[in-house]
Amino acid sequence: MSKELLGALDALETEKGIAKETIIDALEAALTSAYKRNYNQAQNVEVSFDDKKGKVHVYAVKQVVEEVADNRLECSLSDALQLNRGYELGDDIRFEVTPKNFGRIAAQTAKQVIMQRVREAERTIVYNKYSKYQDELMTGEVEREDNHFVYIDLGNVEAVMSHNDQMPNEEYRPQDRIKVYVNKVEDATKGPQVFVSRTAPGLLKRLFEEEVPEIYDGTVEIVSIAREAGDRAKVAVYSSNDDIDPVGTTVGPKGQRVQTIVNELGGENMDIVQWTEDPAEFISNSLNPSEVVDVIFDENNEHACTVIVPDYQLSLAIGKKGQNARLAAKLTGYKIDIKSESEVSKETSDIMNEDSDSDDEL
CATH class of the missing domain: 3.30.1480.10 (NusA, N-terminal domain)
Incomplete structure (x- = not known):
């Protein structure tokens, strides 16, 4: 030596x-x-x-x-x-x-x-x-793609994006620069492994923080997100400042703020709804753009309810292939059963008739 x-x-x-x-x-x-x-x-x-x-x-x-x-x-x-x-x-x-x-x-x-x-x-x-960047947004360059992953260069490390984390409406080509959400960082045997996503709700939250200063500084808070990546998402927002309209602030003048995010996500539609402490009001807001007549909570299940909507609004409330109702349920945490006014009226009438028949028999 x-x-x-x-x-x-x-x-x-x-x-x-x-x-x-x-x-x-x-x-x-x-x-x-x-x-x-x-x-x-x-x-x-x-x-x-x-x-x-x-x-x-x-x-x-x-x-x-x-x-x-x-x-x-x-x-x-x-x-x-x-x-x-x-x-x-x-x-x-x-x-x-x-x-x-x-x-x-x-x-x-x-x-x-x-x-x-x-x-x-x-x-x-x-x-x-990179462990410091977990749950954060990063910009990387697409390197290549195989049957399992899209490989993205983040600088000093190659990140991987699985099929479930890829947007169904996007194609990833070499040298494309894309924004990704760091899902997980593992200290694997062969070296650090960084997993990123374009479908995670966290991506949407970070994009809004970038685009809306009031969300970044906490004046407006994102309470919950429900997302079917590449198609549609619902975002519940809230502000403790009564002088601030959280929905209007998030959407931006002429919808510019939210449109920037829609463009970043390849046309993914955004419903921005207001969160309130009143669960009935929040559930009504979550079914936007449909109108809601009433919200009736299940006495046997505190996280289930029936929502009554006008007959002509039923299909809008449920949404294409049940998407609007499904996203509203994810956003609020409630199991939502949607019924039209005429359906509820008929059920009520049937019950009353049954009660009447029972009284006649007596």
């Missing part, structure tokens, strides 16, 4: 942020294994690296005992006292056993340890950097 190694350790500490002591500890442990492996030794050994001169020393460690049962691991008290009168039973004595040609093995081992530590440090740096 030479002073070149010391220079390399100093450089790694400066450039990669890897503490010299960390590498030395790993190096000593690796050299201990290398010594035992290359010299078929089973004794208790320690390897010491001199960080001043760059030299390696191998020591056999033996315990002081009354009678020696294994001379590879033990030293008699009488022999120990000849070395130093201060030794006592149970003490450990270190005998240097550094082989003459151990320098070559040490150099090879040092190279392997340093390379491993550099890889680990780089992985840690990347993981620490």
Whole structure:
């Protein structure tokens, strides 16, 4: 070993942020294994690296005992006292056993340890950097696509976007720059793995924070989001400031703010509705653009209700393939059963007739 190694350790500490002591500890442990492996030794050994001169020393460690049962691991008290009168039973004595040609093995081992530590440090740096971006919006460049993922370059790391996280109305071509939501960051065996999404509700929230200053600063709050990515989304907003219209603020003048987000998401329609503490009013708002006559809550299920709408509004309330009702249920957290006024009227009439028949029988 030479002073070149010391220079390399100093450089790694400066450039990669890897503490010299960390590498030395790993190096000593690796050299201990290398010594035992290359010299078929089973004794208790320690390897010491001199960080001043760059030299390696191998020591056999033996315990002081009354009678020696294994001379590879033990030293008699009488022999120990000849070395130093201060030794006592149970003490450990270190005998240097550094082989003459151990320098070559040490150099090879040092190279392997340093390379491993550099890889680990780089992985840690990347993981620490991108784990801070979890649940955040980032812009990346599409690199390629296979049967499993779209691969996106975020700078120092390649992120992956699964099929479920890809917008059904989008195609991803190499060199396209897109905004993605960081779903998860894992410190995997092969290196940090960053998972991103274009379909997550969190993407929509971050886009509104970028576009609407009042949402970013907390004046207007996004309470909940229900989204069928690429098609339609509902966003419930609220403001504790009575002077602010949360829906109008979010939509923007002539709908410019929300239109920017619609364009970013390839035409995904947006319903911005006002959240209120009154669940009936919130449920009514969530079924926008349809009108609501009444909301009747289920006595046996606090998260279920029946919503009554005008006959001519029934299909609008339910929406194409039930989408409007489905999104409203996701937005509010209620199971919503939508009925027309005539349907409710008929049910009420039938019940009254049944009651009347029962009275006649009596």
